[in-house]
Amino acid sequence: AQTVTRTDDGVVTVGGIDVKALAEEFGTPAYFVDEADFRARARAWRTAFGQEADVFYAGKAFLSRAIVRWLHEEGLNLDVCSGGELATALSAGMPADRIAFHGNNKSEEEIRRAVEAGVGRIVLDSFQEIVRVAHLAQSLGRRQKVQIRVTVGVEAHTHEFIATAHEDQKFGIPLAGGQAAEAVRRALKLDGLDLIGIHSHIGSQIFDTSGFEVAAHRVVGLLKDIRDEHGIELPEIDLGGGLGIAYTSDDDPRDPHEIAKALTEIVNRECDAARLRAPRISVEPGRAIVGPTAFTLYEVGTIKPLDGLRTYVSVDGGMSDNIRTALYDAEYSVALVSRTSDAEPMLARVVGKHCESGDIVVKDAFLPADLAPGDLIAVPATGAYCRSMASNYNHVLRPPVVAVNDGQARVIVRRETEEDLLRLDVG
């Protein structure tokens, strides 16, 4: 569905507009999101799961009002994890009952706003939060739909910082030692809560569905224990997000239809074995929807060849617009997109303009040896967790996000200005 192509003279076009025109109009660095591609991926997830399941886009991957509107129009729901994300969702018209509210340390203020707004569910993450949400809901005269997030004890094969189902970490309530069963007991006793299901998110950038299989097995085991102990069958389970994408090749992630089929089969099989009515499934993909749909466009600045090592190519952004390389050793590719070149490839490292040597955007890349200041280079697959984790380190201004669709480009998040920075500085 991506609308990126290369013309005969080597200039890349997206949504029918060439990158030189985009750079001229919007400046660099900038993120360009392919709206048709985003909508197609969102739709593919929704249709893959059909009427039997719900897809909640994980807003943490990248959220803006335009994104919320696209999701709404494509029939998806939204997972938010802070007051800021909630405010963005509501202000763009996402119906509150299609919002799930996450987080391991939601403030009372955030909980109150979520309950008052009428969010479809709050995902409870601790024993204290069970009581906190129950009391707040009751004081507002509400009965809040909630799920309990459990850790199922799976080691997901991904970077330690983005794995979330092993027990020794801050999210969720362990199934182990009967802790999750105890959380259910407490939630069922509280009038302010309507416990609708169990939630499990095993981690991020995962390719293998075996982790989901173990998670589903254990969550269904808990549903069965709940039925045996309390005589009720909880109607929902959420298997979280985490499906990986290709960063350095054109391979597409697994087809959502395949994933939907695999997850539904696993849950149905486990439920059959436990003689339970199959619960309604929900999933929370973030990266798999938005990741491949955007790229970052940079202008090449200083080029520094280091004899016998490599050539350092500095761009006009860096770790402030993509922290993932420094934080997770993430791999990206890069391409010259403003012209063709027949020059030999040179081993390059694409670095930013920040004051630290870890400020690397692409660690190892081949770029043409005649690369020159002023050339435009693009780093694909920066749609997820790049703008959303962007910072103002060194008081560098955060880049804009531009949506490109069918020959039209429009800013959906504008470039930060020095005025924006100074407005916060009230000393």
Ligand code: LLP
């Ligand atoms: N649901 C929950 C409860 C989550 O915690 C997350 C991600 C998702 C869904 C969406 O996961 P996704 O489908 O996007 O993998 N900053 C890291 C990723 C952190 C993910 C945090 N939670 C990165 O840049 O790789």
